[in-house]
Amino acid sequence: MKRALFLLFFSSIAHAGVEDTFGIGTKPMALGGSFAARPGSFSAAYYNPAGLVTADENGGLFEASVAMLYAHPQLHATSSDGRTLRMPEVTPDGFGTPDTAGLVIGSRFAVGQAFKIEGLDMGLALYLPPHLFRWAIRPDDDVQWALLTDRTQVLSAEIGLAYRIKKWLSIGASARILFDAQTLTRGEVTYVRLDTDPKTGKTVVRTGTQLGVDSQVFGRVTPIFGAMITPNDRMHFGLVYRHQSYVDDWGNTRITGVPSFGDLGYTHRFAHYFEPSQFTLAAHVDIGHGFDVSADFTYALWSEAQSTNRNQFGVPIWGNTLTPAFGAKYRIGPLALMGGYRFQKSPLDNFGGPSNLLDCDRHVASFGFDLGLWQWHVVAAASTQFLVERTETKNFMLFPSDKAWMQNPGYPSYSYGGHVMAISAGVEAQF
Amino acid sequence: MRRTIGVAILLVSSRAYATSGTALAETSRDAALANSVSARPGGPGSILLSPAGLADVRQPTVLFTGNIARLEQSFTRAGELSQDRGRWLGGFGFAAATPLPGPLWRIRLGFALDTPAEHALRVAVPTRVDAPTSPFYDGRPDRISSILALAAEITPRLKIGGGIAVTPNLDTPTEVSYAAGRDKSVDKSVIIRLDRDLKLEVSPFIGARIQPFQKLALSVVYRGAAISRARGSQRTVAGGILADDPIDFFQMWDPTEVVFGANVGWWKGFSFSFDVTVHGWSEMKTGFNTDPNPKLHDTVSLRSGLEWHVGPRWLTMRAGWAVEPSPLPEQTGDTNYLGSSTITFAGGAGIDLRRTKSRMPIVIDAHLRGLIGRTQSTRKDPNAISDASADLPGKQIDNLGYPAFKSSASAIQLGATITLFLGKPMVRR
Numbered sequence: 001m002k003r004a005l006f007l008l009f010f011s012s013i014a015h016a017g018v019e020d021t022f023g024i025g026t027k028p029m030a031l032g033g034s035f036a037a038r039p040g041s042f043s044a045a046y047y048n049p050a051g052l053v054t055a056d057e058n059g060g061l062f063e064a065s066v067a068m069l070y071a072h073p074q075l076h077a078t079s080s081d082g083r084t085l086r087m088p089e090v091t092p093d094g095f096g097t098p099d100t101a102g103l104v105i106g107s108r109f110a111v112g113q114a115f116k117i118e119g120l121d122m123g124l125a126l127y128l129p130p131h132l133f134r135w136a137i138r139p140d141d142d143v144q145w146a147l148l149t150d151r152t153q154v155l156s157a158e159i160g161l162a163y164r165i166k167k168w169l170s171i172g173a174s175a176r177i178l179f180d181a182q183t184l185t186r187g188e189v190t191y192v193r194l195d196t197d198p199k200t201g202k203t204v205v206r207t208g209t210q211l212g213v214d215s216q217v218f219g220r221v222t223p224i225f226g227a228m229i230t231p232n233d234r235m236h237f238g239l240v241y242r243h244q245s246y247v248d249d250w251g252n253t254r255i256t257g258v259p260s261f262g263d264l265g266y267t268h269r270f271a272h273y274f275e276p277s278q279f280t281l282a283a284h285v286d287i288g289h290g291f292d293v294s295a296d297f298t299y300a301l302w303s304e305a306q307s308t309n310r311n312q313f314g315v316p317i318w319g320n321t322l323t324p325a326f327g328a329k330y331r332i333g334p335l336a337l338m339g340g341y342r343f344q345k346s347p348l349d350n351f352g353g354p355s356n357l358l359d360c361d362r363h364v365a366s367f368g369f370d371l372g373l374w375q376w377h378v379v380a381a382a383s384t385q386f387l388v389e390r391t392e393t394k395n396f397m398l399f400p401s402d403k404a405w406m407q408n409p410g411y412p413s414y415s416y417g418g419h420v421m422a423i424s425a426g427v428e429a430q431f
Numbered sequence: 432m433r434r435t436i437g438v439a440i441l442l443v444s445s446r447a448y449a450t451s452g453t454a455l456a457e458t459s460r461d462a463a464l465a466n467s468v469s470a471r472p473g474g475p476g477s478i479l480l481s482p483a484g485l486a487d488v489r490q491p492t493v494l495f496t497g498n499i500a501r502l503e504q505s506f507t508r509a510g511e512l513s514q515d516r517g518r519w520l521g522g523f524g525f526a527a528a529t530p531l532p533g534p535l536w537r538i539r540l541g542f543a544l545d546t547p548a549e550h551a552l553r554v555a556v557p558t559r560v561d562a563p564t565s566p567f568y569d570g571r572p573d574r575i576s577s578i579l580a581l582a583a584e585i586t587p588r589l590k591i592g593g594g595i596a597v598t599p600n601l602d603t604p605t606e607v608s609y610a611a612g613r614d615k616s617v618d619k620s621v622i623i624r625l626d627r628d629l630k631l632e633v634s635p636f637i638g639a640r641i642q643p644f645q646k647l648a649l650s651v652v653y654r655g656a657a658i659s660r661a662r663g664s665q666r667t668v669a670g671g672i673l674a675d676d677p678i679d680f681f682q683m684w685d686p687t688e689v690v691f692g693a694n695v696g697w698w699k700g701f702s703f704s705f706d707v708t709v710h711g712w713s714e715m716k717t718g719f720n721t722d723p724n725p726k727l728h729d730t731v732s733l734r735s736g737l738e739w740h741v742g743p744r745w746l747t748m749r750a751g752w753a754v755e756p757s758p759l760p761e762q763t764g765d766t767n768y769l770g771s772s773t774i775t776f777a778g779g780a781g782i783d784l785r786r787t788k789s790r791m792p793i794v795i796d797a798h799l800r801g802l803i804g805r806t807q808s809t810r811k812d813p814n815a816i817s818d819a820s821a822d823l824p825g826k827q828i829d830n831l832g833y834p835a836f837k838s839s840a841s842a843i844q845l846g847a848t849i850t851l852f853l854g855k856p857m858v859r860r
Contacts, residue, residue, distance in 0.1 A: 060854030062491035062529060064540070088624060105542075107527060109493060114793045114851040132599050132629040139622050179551055181627075186558050197673050199666075204673035211665070211678060212558030212718075217551040217575075249627075255674070266607070268623060312619060375532040400615060429532055431491050431854055 017273060018069075018100070018127050018152040019046050020344075022383065025104055025125065026067045026424040030368025030381035031327030032340020034296045036282035037238035038327075039170070039228055042106030045123040045160035048238045048282070049172025050228035052108055052123040052162035061110035061121065067379065067426020069127070071100040073148055075387070075418035077358055085143045085414055087136075097145050100152040102129035104426070111161070119164030123174075127156040133179060135247075135272050140312055143409050146348055146357035148420065151273055154178075154247075158224065168231060174224040176245055178273065183251035184214045189258050209255055220245065234286035238296075241279055244304060247272040276300045276320075276347075290331035298323045302347030313354040313398075321345040334372040338381070341365050352395030356410045360387035360417055368424075380425040389417035453545035454571035454684075456522040458496045459796035459848040463779025464736030465751025467706045469692030470640055470650035471736075473592075475528035476848060478541045478580045480690075482592030482638035482652060485541045485582035488528040491853040496524040498846030499548075506563045506769060509835040516565075516769075520572050520844075521548030530857045541580040541594070551575045552599075554661065556680045556718035561831045565769040566715065566727075566759075568840060571684050578636075593637035596657060602628040603663040603678070609670065626663075634658075638690075646698075652690040656714060659684065681720035687711035700740035708732045712758030717766065724764035724815070730756045734775075745786035749798070751777045757805075763812040767832035770840065771807040775800065785852070792852035802842040810835040 023029035025043035035047040042065055044051030075097050077085040105126045112120025134153035138144050160174030187209040195206035222245035229237040249272060254265035278301070284294040305318040325342035341364065348359040368381030393413035399405035458476035461468050468477050473484010476494045500520040507513040528541035553573035557564065580594025605625040613620045638652035661680040667673070689709045696702025712727040736751035753775040759768050779798030784791040811833045819827040 060491075062853045064529065109491065109853050111493070111851060111853075113853060114791055116791065128631070130631060132631055134628045135626070137623060137625045137627075139624070142624070188558055195673070197668070197675075202671075204668075204671050207672055207674045209674055209676050210558055211676060212556050212562075213661075213678075213680065214553075214555040215661075216553045218549075219546065219551045219575075266621060266623075404613070431529060431532055431857065 017154070017156050017275060018102070019156065020275070021147075021152050022069060022071055022100070022422045022424070024127055024156065024158070025065070025106060026368060026379040026381045026426050027338065027370065029383050029422065029424050030338035030340060030366055030370075030379075031294065031329070032325045032342045032364060032366050032383075034282065034294045034325040034327030034340055034342070036226070036240050036280045036296050037228070037236040037284035037294050039230075039236060042108040042123045042125050044108075044162070044172070044226075045106075045125040045158040045174045046176070046224065048226035048228060048240045048280070049123075049160035049174040049224055050162050050170040050226040051238065052160055052172055053119050053121040053164045053170050055164065055167050055170070055230045055233070057110070057121070057164075058118055059110070060113050061108070062431040063106075063108045063428065064431070065104075065106040065426060065428040067104045067424050069100065069102050069104055069422065069424045071152065071420055071422035073097045073099070073418065073420040075145060075148065075416070075420075077143060077414055077416035079410075080413045080415075085409065085416075087144045087149075088138065088142050097148050098153065100129070100422070102127055102152075104128075104424070112163075119170070121162050123160045123162070125156075125158045129153055129155065133247075137249075137270050140355040140357065141408055141410075143356040143414075144358065146359045148359075154273060160224070162226075168229060170228040170230070172226045172228075174226075175221045176224055176242070178220045178222070178245055178247050180218040180220050180248040181251075182216045182218070183249075185211060185251070185253040186213070187211045187253070187255035189255060192259055207255075207258060220247070234288075236284040238280065238282035238284075240282070242275070242277065244275060244277045244301070246274040271306055274305045276302045276305055292329050294327045296325040296342075298325070300347065305347070317350055317353070317355055317357065318347050319349065321347045336370040336372075337367075338369065339367045340383075350392055350410075351398070352393055353398040354404070354408055356408070358390075358416050360390050362387055375430050377428040377430075378425075379428060380423070382421070382423045385420040385422075387417045387419060389415060391415040453522060453524075453547060453574060453576045454567070455500055455520060455842070455844060456496075456498065456524055456545040456547075456572070458494065458524065458526075459498075459779055459798040459846050460749065460781060462498075462800050462844070462846060463749035463751060463777050463796070463798035464704065464738065465734045465753040465775050465777045465800075467692070467704045467734035467736035467751055467753070469638065469652050469690045469704075469706050470648040470694035471702070471704050471738075474850070475526035475541050475543060476524070476850070478526070478528070478543055478592070478594065479578055479596065479636060479654070480652070481640070481650065482580060482594060482636055483582060483590040483640035483650060484638075485528055485539050485580055485592045486584045486590035488530060488539045488541070488582075490856045491529040492527065492850060493853065494524075494526040494848060494850045496526075496846065496848040498522055498844055500842055500844035502568055502840070502842045504565065504568060504769065504840040505838060507837045508832065520842075522546060522572070523548065532857065536857060537584045539582045539584075539592075541582065542578070544575070544577045546575045547573050549573070554659075554680070554682055556661075556682070559831065560717055560719060560721075561765050561767050563767040563769055563831060563836070563838070565840070567770045568842075570682060574684065580636075588642040589639070591637075591639045593635065595633040595635055596654075598632050598634050598657050598659060598684075599629045600632055600659055601661040601663075602626070602630070603661065605663065605665050605667075607667040607669075609668070646695055648694045650690070650692040650694075652688075652692070654685070654688045654690075656687040656711065657684040658682070660720070679720050680718050681716045682718065686714060696738070700744065702738045704736045704738075706734040708734065710758065715758075723766045723768070724817075725760045725762075725766075727758040727768075728760060730758045732756065743786060745783050747781040747783070749777075749779045749781070751775070757807075759807070762809040762832060762836075764815040765817050765830065767809075767830070767836065769807065769838040771805040771838070773802050773804045773840075775802050777801070794850040794852075796848045796850075798844075798846050800844045800846075802840075802844075804840040807838040808835075809837075
């Protein structure tokens with residue numbers, strides 16, 4: 001019996017999640033993501049777990065928050081002859097660059113109160129999109145936005161614990177939860193006949209199959225560690241390490257009983273939502289008169305990222321980045337006005353090679369407010385990401401043949417850019 | 432040129448019972464009472480079983496639970512050695528509930544999440560409809576589940592609650608093709624494009640509890656069916672071969688249920704509860720979204736629990752039992768579903784540290800539960816089994832349960848729950 005069982009190893013686009021794109025929580029969005037030295041929010045479960053506890057907090061505490069997040073990207077990719085480049089679609093709607101809509105649910109509570117341990121707090125941050133996850137696997141050379149497609153279409157959760165060792169020092173750790181998926185598909189041929197392919201109109205041998213599947217989704221946990229130093233009441237310094245994470249998606253497919261082939265199938269392995277290891281240094285200063293400012297500097301080891309399909313084309317395309325973020329807040333009575341800015345250097349460059357993963361340097365500007373009404377807070381924020389226009393020209397020296405060079409979807413060159421608008425609004429309650 | 436044919440990739444998921452629905456993941460208090468809790472005072476760990484009980488929460492409360500279980504299950508075809516299908520199960524749960532602050536104190540908000548220890552989700556749909564599978568034990572403990580609920584205290588003797596349980600549905604359109612010459616490597620010339628979309632859909636639950644007399648509470652609960660579907664086109668093109676079969680897999684986690692409950696107490700610290708549950712198993716479909724042959728039928732299960740607050744009430748002892756008739760008719764036809772009627776015996780204890788000298792706002796509960804199933808015995812009816820090959824003369828039978836099979840299942844479970852009360856009571860009596 002002739003067998004053809006093909007082995008493929010693919011990995012998909014390396015991505016950061018909703019946290020780095022829009023922020024997990026309304027306040028971090030308003031402050032440009034400069035949040036690692038701002039304690040006292042459930043969002044600290046991601047930005048700096050040590051910030052789940054504050055220096056002056058005593059007794060019981062329970063906070064809950066719910067907010068909606070909506071973002072609309074307006075992006076373009078145009079070839080040198082003026083054509084709009086589109087991502088090949090599997091589903092009729094295609095994933096393209098979809099809008100982002102979801103709920104951000106957060107809670108922070110003094111878990112130590114029950115054990116009579118002051119300064120032991122727990123926090124939970126959950127981003128809940130309409131889909132538990134939604135991702136699109138495409139070959140590296142399909143034209144596709146690498147960091148603005150499905151990265152915000154997946155559930156994201158962080159649960160953290162912080163302990164105030166001294167009034168001036170807190171430490172914390174969080175677990176970031178993602179998923180791995182294993183899919184084993186089995187099929188039996190039920191019929192074989194000559195037919196016409198409805199998509200191409202060509203005559204083909206249609207092979208009917210009865211399929212079965214064994215799919216398992218596993219949880220994957222990666223750690224985040226943080227420390228918060230509070231030398232005095234008006235100053236905080238944060239230090240954070242986030243370990244790399246990604247979704248591993250593997251499995252195989254085998255169909256038995258194919259006439260003149262025997263068993264046929266393939267093995268696949270993809271990686272999604274790659275997030276690099278990151279180090280963040282941050283400072284927050286209360287200047288007085290209701291005004292405070294913060295600055296965060298995050299170094300991300302993108303160079304450790306597997307490129308799409310595990311560097312299938314042999315050209316390293318990822319590079320480390322340093323992202324500065326700044327935030328400011330001005331409080332007038334129960335109302336606080338917030339603003340922020342960050343510059344996200346793109347970790348990605350195809351260098352004219354076969355890959356067509358699109359990404360641009362980004363300027364992110366944001367603002368928002370926090371209105372306190374008794375035990376309730378109404379918070380809202382908006383942000384705009386301006387993508388710096390980029391042009392890429394395919395380099396024939398990086399292709400195995402002239403034919404492959406000219407058949408590349410990005411041949412001979414293309415330009416791309418755009419902007420992304422995002423809003424978030426919600427309520428927080430303190431109990 | 433080498434040719435490749437490949438097909439589908441699939442995945443699925445949905446809602447389920449405990450804190451939020453995963454089978455065998457109840458909190459220790461509920462498990463020790465054999466889930467007879469719909470008319471009892473509730474809390475964050477009983478939201479799905481007793482939605483109105485969420486209105487009993489008086490202060491921010493969080494709860495963590497964990498359990499481990501051994502499931503023994505066997506399948507024995509006549510004249511063959513028994514196949515051991517036993518496995519270990521484990522899971523964790525988290526729940527939180529609170530009254531809303533200020534003038535909204537009559538409203539309570541609750542959230543619960545269950546996650547199995549091994550899988551966040553497992554969906555297994557065998558290629559053959561006659562593969563031996565259990566609709567009760569194979570998939571229901573293997574999925575993450577969550578619920579969000581609201582409850583209101585209309586009056587001190589009338590409480591209502593309701594919420595939604597998350598039920599994911601999966602679309603996985605896949606396109607596999609072979610592009611000769613795309614790369615020097617044959618492997619890299621195979622192109623896979625696939626979308627995976629796990630949509631979160633919801634199924635509702637609602638309940639009410641009334642206390643006509645101080646020592647008597649009556650309840651009614653409705654829970655919608657938790658069903659998941661996995662769909663998607665599966666197109667594979669390799670040279671002149673085309674495999675283009677749509678997928679439509681169907682998985683029912685829990686049927687529609689209606690519960691009527693009663694709770695009487697307290698006589699010297701004793702309370703006694705009794706629940707009658709109608710399970711709509713007749714709506715169940717096979718994994719291929721067809722009616723099972725033969726169809727399942729609806730069942731009525733009985734549950735009862737006894738709780739005793741000992742002495743100064745820092746210690747609570749619990750016991751419970753339940754009878755769950757099997758919805759499976761004798762498997763004389765194409766399907767070979769495994770499962771039979773079960774009896775549940777459970778016991779447990781809880782320590783309320785608030786009532787001890789330590790005054791710590793913590794309650795710790797533990798339970799031990801056993802499920803004993805009858806032996807399922809089936810002899811196949813050749814007239815009820817589909818012809819395996821219509822091209823051959825006579826009726827060809829290749830059913831995996833033919834000519835007869837026996838199956839049995841039992842489980843034992845150990846679990847613990849810790850409940851933390853945060854802040855001060857916001858609702859006073």
